[in-house]
Amino acid sequence: MSDEIRLGVFLGFGMITLVSGAVVALARTIIYSVFALLFTFFGVAGLYVLLHADFLAATQVMIYVGGILVLLLFGVMLTHKIATVQLRSASMQRGPAALICGGLLALLLYVIFKTPWPVKELGPATPTVQRIGRYLMTDYLLAFEVISVLLFAVLVGAALMARRETNR
Amino acid sequence: MIPLQGYLVIAAVLFVLGLFCVMTRRNAVTILMGIELILNSANVNFIAFARYCAPDIQGHVFAIFVIIMAAAEAAIALAIVLNLYKRINSIDVDEVDMMRG
Amino acid sequence: MATNMPADMVTSLVLILLLPLAGFAIQMFFGTRLPRKGDWLSTGLIGISLVLGIVMFIRTLGVFDAGYARQVHWPWIDIGGFRVGMGILFDNLTAVMLMVVGIVSFLVHLFSIGYLHGDVRYSRYFGYLGIFSFSMLGLVLCDNLLALYVFWELVGLSSYLLIGHWFEKKSASDAAKKAFLTTRIGDVGMFIGIMILYAKLGTFRFDEIFAAVADGEIGGSLLTWAGVGLFCGAIGKSAQFPLHVWLPDAMEGPTPVSALIHAATMVAAGVYMVGRLFLLFTPEALLVIAYIGLITAVMAASIAIVQTDIKKALAYSTISQLGYMITALGVGGYTAGLFHLMTHAFFKALLFLGSGSVIHAVHSQEMPDMGGLRKKMPVTFWTFLVATLAISGVPGLSGFFSKDMILGASLAFGMEHSSHLIIFLLLLVTAGVTAFYMFRVVFLTFLGRPRDEERYAHAHESPAVMTIPLTVLAVLAVGSAWGGWFQALVVKPELGQYRTAAVAPAVPGGEHGEAHAGEHHEAVHDETTIPDALHADPEGHETHVAGGDHADHGAAHRAHQIAMITSILAAGLGILLAWLFYGRRLFSAETVRRRLAAVHLLLSKKYYFDEIYAVGVVGTTLWVSRAARAFDTHVVDGAVNGTAWRARGFSWFIGLFDNTVIDGMVNGVAGTVTAWGRQFRRIQTGKIQNYLLGLVAVALILAFVRLVRGF
Numbered sequence: 001m002s003d004e005i006r007l008g009v010f011l012g013f014g015m016i017t018l019v020s021g022a023v024v025a026l027a028r029t030i031i032y033s034v035f036a037l038l039f040t041f042f043g044v045a046g047l048y049v050l051l052h053a054d055f056l057a058a059t060q061v062m063i064y065v066g067g068i069l070v071l072l073l074f075g076v077m078l079t080h081k082i083a084t085v086q087l088r089s090a091s092m093q094r095g096p097a098a099l100i101c102g103g104l105l106a107l108l109l110y111v112i113f114k115t116p117w118p119v120k121e122l123g124p125a126t127p128t129v130q131r132i133g134r135y136l137m138t139d140y141l142l143a144f145e146v147i148s149v150l151l152f153a154v155l156v157g158a159a160l161m162a163r164r165e166t167n168r
Numbered sequence: 169m170i171p172l173q174g175y176l177v178i179a180a181v182l183f184v185l186g187l188f189c190v191m192t193r194r195n196a197v198t199i200l201m202g203i204e205l206i207l208n209s210a211n212v213n214f215i216a217f218a219r220y221c222a223p224d225i226q227g228h229v230f231a232i233f234v235i236i237m238a239a240a241e242a243a244i245a246l247a248i249v250l251n252l253y254k255r256i257n258s259i260d261v262d263e264v265d266m267m268r269g
Numbered sequence: 270m271a272t273n274m275p276a277d278m279v280t281s282l283v284l285i286l287l288l289p290l291a292g293f294a295i296q297m298f299f300g301t302r303l304p305r306k307g308d309w310l311s312t313g314l315i316g317i318s319l320v321l322g323i324v325m326f327i328r329t330l331g332v333f334d335a336g337y338a339r340q341v342h343w344p345w346i347d348i349g350g351f352r353v354g355m356g357i358l359f360d361n362l363t364a365v366m367l368m369v370v371g372i373v374s375f376l377v378h379l380f381s382i383g384y385l386h387g388d389v390r391y392s393r394y395f396g397y398l399g400i401f402s403f404s405m406l407g408l409v410l411c412d413n414l415l416a417l418y419v420f421w422e423l424v425g426l427s428s429y430l431l432i433g434h435w436f437e438k439k440s441a442s443d444a445a446k447k448a449f450l451t452t453r454i455g456d457v458g459m460f461i462g463i464m465i466l467y468a469k470l471g472t473f474r475f476d477e478i479f480a481a482v483a484d485g486e487i488g489g490s491l492l493t494w495a496g497v498g499l500f501c502g503a504i505g506k507s508a509q510f511p512l513h514v515w516l517p518d519a520m521e522g523p524t525p526v527s528a529l530i531h532a533a534t535m536v537a538a539g540v541y542m543v544g545r546l547f548l549l550f551t552p553e554a555l556l557v558i559a560y561i562g563l564i565t566a567v568m569a570a571s572i573a574i575v576q577t578d579i580k581k582a583l584a585y586s587t588i589s590q591l592g593y594m595i596t597a598l599g600v601g602g603y604t605a606g607l608f609h610l611m612t613h614a615f616f617k618a619l620l621f622l623g624s625g626s627v628i629h630a631v632h633s634q635e636m637p638d639m640g641g642l643r644k645k646m647p648v649t650f651w652t653f654l655v656a657t658l659a660i661s662g663v664p665g666l667s668g669f670f671s672k673d674m675i676l677g678a679s680l681a682f683g684m685e686h687s688s689h690l691i692i693f694l695l696l697l698v699t700a701g702v703t704a705f706y707m708f709r710v711v712f713l714t715f716l717g718r719p720r721d722e723e724r725y726a727h728a729h730e731s732p733a734v735m736t737i738p739l740t741v742l743a744v745l746a747v748g749s750a751w752g753g754w755f756q757a758l759v760v761k762p763e764l765g766q767y768r769t770a771a772v773a774p775a776v777p778g779g780e781h782g783e784a785h786a787g788e789h790h791e792a793v794h795d796e797t798t799i800p801d802a803l804h805a806d807p808e809g810h811e812t813h814v815a816g817g818d819h820a821d822h823g824a825a826h827r828a829h830q831i832a833m834i835t836s837i838l839a840a841g842l843g844i845l846l847a848w849l850f851y852g853r854r855l856f857s858a859e860t861v862r863r864r865l866a867a868v869h870l871l872l873s874k875k876y877y878f879d880e881i882y883a884v885g886v887v888g889t890t891l892w893v894s895r896a897a898r899a900f901d902t903h904v905v906d907g908a909v910n911g912t913a914w915r916a917r918g919f920s921w922f923i924g925l926f927d928n929t930v931i932d933g934m935v936n937g938v939a940g941t942v943t944a945w946g947r948q949f950r951r952i953q954t955g956k957i958q959n960y961l962l963g964l965v966a967v968a969l970i971l972a973f974v975r976l977v978r979g980f
Contacts, residue, residue, distance in 0.1 A: 104965060
C-alpha cells in the first residue's frame with residue numbers, strides 16, 4: 001500500500017473515530033450515543049489494523065462491539081420506559097467542564113508535539129497472535145491469572161447483583 | 169508515512185471527549201460510554217507506542233488487559249445500574265444520594 | 270496439487286458463487302421497494318449464474334478427461350501455528366453439480382413466481398432462495414473440509430428459514446425447528462470426523478487428506494471412525510435412518526422449496542459429500558454406509574405406500590431414493606450413486622413441482638380430494654407421468670440408467686461377498702415398491718373420477734411461468750442420462766494418484782474401494798484391527814483374488830445384465846400391481862388394508878419413529894433433568910445447609926463478643942469522626958462529577974505550574 005493511500009485510510013478512520021466520539025459525548029439522545037459508540041469502536045479497530053495489531057483489531061470488534069456495546073444497549077433498553085419517557089440525557093456543568101477539558105487538550109497537544117519521541121525503525125507487518133500468546137503465558141502469566149480470577153468474580157458478582165430479589 | 173503524533177492526537181482528543189462525557193452527563197449509562205471512550209484512547213496510545221517505540225509488542229498485552237477490564241467494568245456497572253433502576257426507578261446519577269450525609 | 274486454475278475460470282466460478290448472494294443481500298434490504306418485489310432480480314441473477322455454470326460444464330465436456338481437476342487455493346486464516354486456506358476445487362463432479370444446482374434452482378425460482386404470487390413475504394422468500402443457492406454452490410465448489418462444514422451449516426440454515434416461511438402456522442415453525450435440530454445431531458458427528466482428521470493430519474484440504482491417506486499417515490480404526498463421523502453428517506442432511514424424521518415434516522414449507530431443497534439439492538449434499546470424500550472411507554465405514562442406506566431405502570419405500578398426502582408420499586420417496594444412492598456408494602458404486610444423484614435431482618424436482626402445480630390448482634395436499642385431474646391439467650399430468658416413469662425405472666428414461674447401475678453395482682458386490690447379496694435383493698424389491706407407490710400417486714391424482722367435485726370444478730392448469738419449468742425438467746428427466754457422458758467423466762477416484770512417490774504404503778488399512786483393493790487383501794487379512802465382517806465369506810474373497818481384474822470385469826458385466834433384466838421386471842410388476850389396484854380396481858386397496866390392519870397401522874404411523882423419539886430421547890432427557898434436580902435439592906443443598914447451620918452456631922458466639930467489646934471501641938472512634946464529618950459535609954455535594962471536575966482541574970493546575978516554573 002502506498003503512503004498516500006495509507007495516509008488517506010488513516011485520516012478516514014481518524015475522522016470516523018473522532019466524529020462519532022464527539023456524537024457520543026454531545027448527543028442528546030442516548031440511542032444516538034450508543035450507535036455512535038459503535039462507529040467509534042470500529043474506527044479504533046481500523047486504527048489498530050493500520051498499526052499492524054491484527055489480533056487486537058479482531059478482539060476490539062468482538063469484545064467491544066459484540067459484548068460491551070450489546071451490554072450497554074441492554075442497559076439503555078432495560079432502564080428506560082421506551083414507550084413513554086423520552087430517551088434524553090440531561091447534562092450538567094457543561095461550561096466549567098468544557099473549560100477544563102479544553103485546557104487538558106491543550107496540555108496534551110503541547111506534550112505530544114514537544115516531546116522528542118524515540119521512534120524506532122519500523123519493521124514489516126508480522127502476525128502478532130503467537131507473540132501475544134507467548135507473552136501471556138510467560139512474562140505476564142501472573143497478570144493473566146489474576147485477571148481471570150477478576151473476570152470470574154465479575155461474573156458471579158454481576159449475576160448476583162442483577163438477580164431479581166425474591167425473599168429477603 | 170503516518171507520524172506517531174497522528175495517533176497520539178487522535179487518542180488525546182478521544183480522551184478529552186470521554187472525559188467531557190463523564191463530567192457532564194447525568195445518565196449513568198452515558199457516563200459508562202464516556203469511560204469506554206477513555207479506555208479506548210488509552211489503548212490507541214498503547215498500540216501506537218508498541219508499534220513506534222517499544223522493542224516488541226508488550227503494549228498489545230496491556231491493551232488486551234484493558235479490554236478485559238473494560239468488559240468486566242461494563243458488566244458490573246450495568247448490574248449496578250439495573251439495581252439502581254429497580255430501586256429508585258431512575259438512573260440519573262443526581263438522584264442517587266442515599267449515602268449522602 | 271498446486272494452484273492450476275486459469276484466472277478467467279476463477280473469475281467465473283467466483284461469480285457463479287456470489288451472484289445469488291448478491292441477490293440475497295439486495296432482496297433483504299430493498300426487496301419490498303423494488304418493482305414486482307424484486308422477483309425478476311433474483312431470478313435473473315441465478316439465471317446468469319446458471320449460464321456461467323453451463324459454460325463451465327461445456328468446457329469440461331470439451332476436455333472430456335476423467336481425471337480433469339483444477340484447483341485454486343488462497344491463505345485465509347493465519348493465527349500462530351493455525352493456518353487455514355480457502356479455495357475452489359473444480360472437477361467433473363463439481364461441474365455436474367454446478368449445473369444440476371443451477372438448473373433446478375433457476376427453474377424453482379421461475380416456478381415460485383407463479384406459486385407464491387401475492388405471498389406476504391414474497392421478497393424475503395426470494396432472498397432466502399438466493400442464500401440457499403449461494404450456500405449450495407459453495408458446498409460443491411469448496412476444496413476443504415472446513416469450508417464444506419461452513420456451507421453445510423449454511424444450507425441447513427436456509428432450509429430452516431424456508432421450511433418456516435409460513436411461520437404463523439405452528440406446524441411449519443415446529444417443522445423448521447425439528448429439521449434444524451435433527452440435522453444438527455448428525456452435524457456433530459461430522460464435526461467430530463473433521464476434527465479427527467485435522468488433529469491427526471493438520472489440514473482440511475481434500476487433496477492433502479487423500480495424499481495422507483494414500484501414504485498411510487492415517488489408517489485403521491481411526492480412519493474408520495473419522496469416516497463414520499463424517500457420514501453422520503450425511504445421515505442428518507440426507508435424511509437417512511435413523512435421522513430421517515425431519516424430512517417428511519419439512520414438507521410444511523412452500524412446495525417449490527421442497528422441490529429445490531428437500532428433493533433435488535440439499536438432501537443430496539450428504540450423497541455428494543460421501544462421494545467427494547469417497548477415498549477416505551475404509552471398507553468397514555463403507556459397509557456401515559451401505560447398510561444404513563439399505564435400511565433407509567426399504568423403510569421409506571414401505572411407508573410411502575400408505576401416505577395419502579401427495580407431498581408426504583413424495584418425501585418418503587425422496588428418502589428412499591437417497592438411501593439408494595447412499596447404498597450405491599457404500600457398495601463401491603461411486604459412479605452409480607452420483608449418477609442417480611443427478612438423474613434423481615431432475616425427476617424428483619419435477620415430481621415436486623408437478624405436485625405443487627396440483628396443490629396450487631385444488632388447494633389441498635390430500636390425494637383423496639383429487640382424482641381425474643388429467644383433463645384439467647394436461648401439461649402437469651404428462652410431465653408428472655414422465656417423472657414417474659423415470660423414477661420407476663422404465664427403460665429409456667434417465668432413472669432407468671442410474672437405478673440400473675446401482676443394482677448392478679450392488680449385485681457385483683453381492684457376488685463378490687455372497688453374505689451381502691441381501692443388499693441387491695432388498696434394493697430390487699424396493700425398486701418394485703417404488704414403481705407401485707409412484708403409480709398409485711398418479712392414479713389417485715390424475716386418473717379415475719374426481720372425488721371432490723367442487724375442488725375439481727375450480728381446478729385449472731397453472732400459468733406458463735409454472736408449466737415451462739415442468740416441461741424443461743421433463744426433457745431433462747428423459748434425456749439427461751443419454752450418451753454415457755456421465756459414466757465416462759465421473760469415475761471412481763484411485764487412491765494411488767494421490768500417493769507421494771517416495772513413500773510406500775505403510776498401512777494397507779488405508780486402502781479401500783473393493784474393486785482395486787485386491788492385491789492388498791492378504792495384508793488386510795492380517796490386520797487385527799479390522800473386523801471380519803467384510804471377509805465373512807472367505808470363498809468369495811478367494812475367487813476375487815484369483816480372478817484378478819479380467820474376471821472382475823466379466824463378473825461386473827454379467828451382474829449388470831442380470832440387474833437390468835430383474836429391475837425391468839420389478840418395475841413392470843410394480844406398475845402392473847398399481848394399475849390393478851388403483852386403475853382397474855380389480856383388487857380393492859380397502860380390503861387389503863383391513864386384512865393387514867396391523868401392518869397398515871405400523872406403516873401409516875411411520876414405524877412409530879416420532880413416538881419412539883418422544884419417549885426415548887425427550888423422555889430420557891426429562892428424566893435425567895429431574896434426577897439431577899432431586900440430587901441438587903437433597904444432596905447438594907443438604908450439605909450446604911448443614912454447613913450453614915454449624916456456621917450459624919459459631920457466629921452467634923462471635924456476635925456476642927463483637928457487640929460488647931469491639932463495638933464499644935468502634936463507637937468511640939465513630940463518635941469522633943461524626944463530629945468532624947459534620948463540619949466537612951458542607952463541601953460534599955454527593956455528585957461524583959463535581960469531584961471529577963475538581964480533580965482534573967487541580968491536576969491541570971499542577972501541570973501548568975510545572976510547565977511554567979519548570980521544577
